Amino acid sequence: MDKVKVLEKYLPPEAAPLIGRWIDYFKCEFKISRNRGSKFGDYRAPHQGKGHRISVNFDLNPYAFLVTTVHEFAHLHTWNEHKHKAKPHGTEWKNNFKKMMQPFFEKDVFPPDVKHAIVSYLNNPAASSCSDLTLYRSLRKYDAPKEDIHTVEKLPINAVFKLKDGRVFRKEEKLRKRYKCTELKTKRVYLFSPVAEVELVEG
Numbered sequence: 031m032d033k034v035k036v037l038e039k040y041l042p043p044e045a046a047p048l049i050g051r052w053i054d055y056f057k058c059e060f061k062i063s064r065n066r067g068s069k070f071g072d073y074r075a076p077h078q079g080k081g082h083r084i085s086v087n088f089d090l091n092p093y094a095f096l097v098t099t100v101h102e103f104a105h106l107h108t109w110n111e112h113k114h115k116a117k118p119h120g121t122e123w124k125n126n127f128k129k130m131m132q133p134f135f136e137k138d139v140f141p142p143d144v145k146h147a148i149v150s151y152l153n154n155p156a157a158s159s160c161s162d163l164t165l166y167r168s169l170r171k172y173d174a175p176k177e178d179i180h181t182v183e184k185l186p187i188n189a190v191f192k193l194k195d196g197r198v199f200r201k202e203e204k205l206r207k208r209y210k211c212t213e214l215k216t217k218r219v220y221l222f223s224p225v226a227e228v229e230l231v232e233g
């Protein structure tokens with residue numbers, strides 16, 4: 031199937047032709063991959079005869095998919111320009127990320143709140159990866175609603191919730207940026223990111 035047609039299923043459709051051109055121009059192997067939980071996307075620099083490789087999780091909403099794709103292409107471009115001399119999320123990467131987001135702003139691909147979150151993310155020198163919470167939350171609003179799936183921060187204290195692997199926890203107080211949660215079976219304490227997705231068992 032035509033590459034752009036495939037990309038249109040994952041990206042805001044008006045963004046697909048340009049991403050298609052980047053794939054060709056940068057000679058990048060672009061893969062839409064299963065959800066890896068810990069990350070949205072991945073860039074691998076040329077290594078042992080293999081060229082540039084980018085993969086992005088299939089289950090991101092179109093805006094999150096686009097932001098992640100541009101994030102990874104900014105790594106590729108930075109690699110081409112500086113190789114190992116630039117830090118993964120350093121100034122060079124950040125400038126490329128900014129530059130490469132521009133055409134999508136010009137095409138008005140993003141809803142105003144997402145655009146606002148991306149712009150403030152781009153202007154925040156401390157922000158580096160997609161783990162930026164404000165950006166992530168505003169992107170998340172556009173996910174298709176899932177039943178009984180909540181983020182830890184939205185649950186009341188003492189709520190009991192379940193992970194995909196079946197383990198059951200009780201939410202406790204917030205410690206700095208994360209929530210203390212006790213696994214009911216083992217009584218062991220774990221720290222959860224406020225935006226971790228869990229299934230509510232009882233509120």
Ligand SMILES: [Zn+2]
Nearest residue numbers: 101105119159
């Ligand atoms: Zn990165």
